[in-house]
Amino acid sequence: MLLLIAGVGWLIGYWQVLLFWLPLGLAALFSVALVGTIVIVKYGMHPTERIPADKKNLDAFDLMRSRHSCRSFQSRNLTAEHHAELMEAVRFHSQQNLQLGEQSVRFEYVSAALTVWPVVGAHEFLVAIAPRDYNRLSIIDVGRSLQKIVLHATPMGLATCWIGPGADNKSIVQHLGNQFDPIKDHVICVCAIGYESMYKPLFIRFFKKITQKRRSLSELFFTDPSFKSPLDTESKPYSDYGRCYEVCQWSPSSYNGQTTRCAAVTGKSGGQEKLIRFDFCASTNSRYYAAVALGIWCANWETGCAALNRRGHLAVLSTEERATESVPELPRYDVSWIID
Numbered sequence: 001m002l003l004l005i006a007g008v009g010w011l012i013g014y015w016q017v018l019l020f021w022l023p024l025g026l027a028a029l030f031s032v033a034l035v036g037t038i039v040i041v042k043y044g045m046h047p048t049e050r051i052p053a054d055k056k057n058l059d060a061f062d063l064m065r066s067r068h069s070c071r072s073f074q075s076r077n078l079t080a081e082h083h084a085e086l087m088e089a090v091r092f093h094s095q096q097n098l099q100l101g102e103q104s105v106r107f108e109y110v111s112a113a114l115t116v117w118p119v120v121g122a123h124e125f126l127v128a129i130a131p132r133d134y135n136r137l138s139i140i141d142v143g144r145s146l147q148k149i150v151l152h153a154t155p156m157g158l159a160t161c162w163i164g165p166g167a168d169n170k171s172i173v174q175h176l177g178n179q180f181d182p183i184k185d186h187v188i189c190v191c192a193i194g195y196e197s198m199y200k201p202l203f204i205r206f207f208k209k210i211t212q213k214r215r216s217l218s219e220l221f222f223t224d225p226s227f228k229s230p231l232d233t234e235s236k237p238y239s240d241y242g243r244c245y246e247v248c249q250w251s252p253s254s255y256n257g258q259t260t261r262c263a264a265v266t267g268k269s270g271g272q273e274k275l276i277r278f279d280f281c282a283s284t285n286s287r288y289y290a291a292v293a294l295g296i297w298c299a300n301w302e303t304g305c306a307a308l309n310r311r312g313h314l315a316v317l318s319t320e321e322r323a324t325e326s327v328p329e330l331p332r333y334d335v336s337w338i339i340d
């Protein structure tokens with residue numbers, strides 16, 4: 001486009017600085033950046049980078065806020081220690097008794113350059129697998145458990161990127177080999193894991209810019225089951241949950257869709273009106289990615305509550321147990337955080 005503008009400018013012959021030299025100069029700069037990107041990133045022609053420092057000095061909230069989707073990875077493999085610690089976290093968070101649903105979900109480690117978009121350099125992955133037959137709680141479990149693994153990897157200095165729509169299923173299944181049974185298993189998404197590279201193609205920097213924004217807290221948290229009155233997170237008793245709201249607001253979601261909503265519920269307890277639970281709901285009918293995002297949100301909420309020592313547990317309540325009169329079809333209810 002810039003070259004075209006420069007060509008037209010040259011033909012016109014007026015305002016040469018604006019119509020010819022400026023677009024030509026910009027076109028030259030972008031061309032250098034493009035060639036540089038191809039040489040440096042695609043063919044890995046850059047100096048070997050150091051393993052990033054760990055983030056063990058950060059508190060739980062700063063840690064969750066420091067996580068971001070890494071879309072350019074170093075070519076080095078995880079060190080043996082990092083790999084072993086990661087696999088221990090995978091084993092721990094895959095345990096059936098820690099899941100919300102009754103079926104098990106698992107995370108297979110694959111060391112191969114799977115076909116993914118737009119991430120570059122990723123060559124180690126965790127592939128999230130749920131049972132073939134659709135079960136919403138299992139999909140929520142994938143999001144929740146994998147996010148807990150991500151939150152374990154982040155302080156180790158590891159970079160991660162959830163990849164769903166950008167992952168090629170054929171390439172995943174091919175590399176899983178006999179770790180995947182097409183009759184019983186369903187690949188939900190993958191998570192690239194490795195060390196972040198400072199060499200980032202321009203389009204990845206651009207991608208990051210447009211996917212970084214978040215909805216305001218008043219668009220995510222409400223005081224009523226019809227999601228009309230925003231929750232004042234700064235006033236009592238809601239303020240007791242401090243930065244839990246913020247870390248849910250910044251939790252990752254596919255295409256940054258931010259599809260989870262929360263309604264705080266009060267009720268009579270010991271004769272007094274008290275905050276009794278938070279209901280987490282999905283704002284779209286998406287069967288997979290909204291459920292994964294809700295699971296991720298739950299993991300951040302639980303981690304925040306644990307850091308603040310706010311006791312509670314996740315549970316799926318029936319319509320009778322929720323005792324709410326009229327609720328809209330969307331956001332649809334999934335899970336509650338019951339205050340203990």
Ligand SMILES: Cc1cc2nc3c(=O)[nH]c(=O)nc-3n(C[C@H](O)[C@H](O)[C@H](O)COP(=O)(O)O)c2cc1C
Nearest residue numbers: 068069118162163164165166211252253254255256
């Ligand atoms: C289930 C899921 C699938 C995702 N799929 C992709 C993907 O295919 N490609 C990609 O680059 N990012 C993907 N992301 C990352 C989101 O784009 C990212 O989380 C969002 O833009 C917010 O940015 P942040 O993670 O840096 O906070 C996915 C995230 C989730 C939770």
